[in-house]
Amino acid sequence: MKPEGPQLLILKNVARFINLTPLEEQKYLSLLREIKVKKRAFLMQAGDVAKYEYFITKGCLKVYTLDDTGAPHISMFAVEDYWTGDMASFITNKPTRYFIKATEDSELLGISRANYQLLFQEIPKFERFYRILYQRSLISYIKRSNHGISLSAEERYITFKKKYPNIVHRVTQKDLAAYIGITPEFMSKIITKVNRR
Amino acid sequence: MKPEGPQLLILKNVARFINLTPLEEQKYLSLLREIKVKKRAFLMQAGDVAKYEYFITKGCLKVYTLDDTGAPHISMFAVEDYWTGDMASFITNKPTRYFIKATEDSELLGISRANYQLLFQEIPKFERFYRILYQRSLISYIKRSNHGISLSAEERYITFKKKYPNIVHRVTQKDLAAYIGITPEFMSKIITKVNRR
DNA sequence: AAAAAAAAATGAACTAGTTTAAGACTTTTA
């Protein structure tokens, strides 16, 4: 049986950094599980232990925490061809503080902790794949953590818009505010101001 | 010849995630270069291409950028047993926007781009080492990028103090302010306020 | 050990971003 649709997408993603033989591809796909979530459904909630790391093949999800006042802080929007999950919980087996909620009907491929570990034994090349994947994520999170601290809200909005032109229109302004780190009211003001130019 | 001092420290750091044979240890150490920098000297300046990734065996350094107003934003303090550098520049070979400056006389071990790549060929286990190292850094940068956006300056200071009790006293208040993302004046106020309790 | 330079403290006037509240608009549910 030939891989298709979602499978092709994840194999292409992996092929950015490592070459797999057809046999290895089969093996890899066999370690993944297909998951579907309806809009507004949760993939994970605070208190859960993260059972999977996810690759998104369709849709959009938001990853967020709630602070002690109950206000949400979004740490990422995950769309097609992105990886997501709570790595800390996934590798330590401790409860997560994150929620992952679909903002559209979505489809994912999940790898369980057991299979993630098995993967490194069976196809050691995946150490390299994840080494490079994490290295790249690290670069962008280092940048984001600097931006969060050093840029104004307006600058952060403009940066986001430039970096993710495809995502801006797919999420609510409220969620965008929770990502940028400001109130929805101030987000509204910024957007009015920026678009006026 | 037996490894000692700085060499022992880096081998111990690596041994957290992978086991090396004595021969592999020798090979690894042969790919590293010892570097010393005096207090206030630069290891890297904006415009340079990052030639090395560094492991600190002694001292303290600050990694920072300057914004368009010339204000510094510190992205990390690197002390003994920490890894640092500008990974984006190191792997893409493009000029960095970072400065790395010693805040104390410091000693480091550096690995060049060529040797970094050679390392993965000669001792593939290092893919695993870096996979785990980057995975862990990623977890802490994701947290930091959320904190930068969602916590008040006072909360960020308290969090820093709790996480790096050994570093707080080693850096100036001004540098701490540039790390937390506030003015030195406001940092001074926060410290007075927090210590008053 | 003195002079110079940098860091820290303090305060007053300012600005970016929050809070609260209310009305208009859009999407979801029954």
Add this chain to the structure above:
DNA sequence: TAAAAGTCTTAAACTAGTTCATTTTTTTTT
């Protein structure tokens, strides 16, 4: 398709953090 729930806008009063200016304290240089 009407009602309910959530989202967006606007505005006034507020607060966290900045800016600018001055003095004191600490560190560095000679």
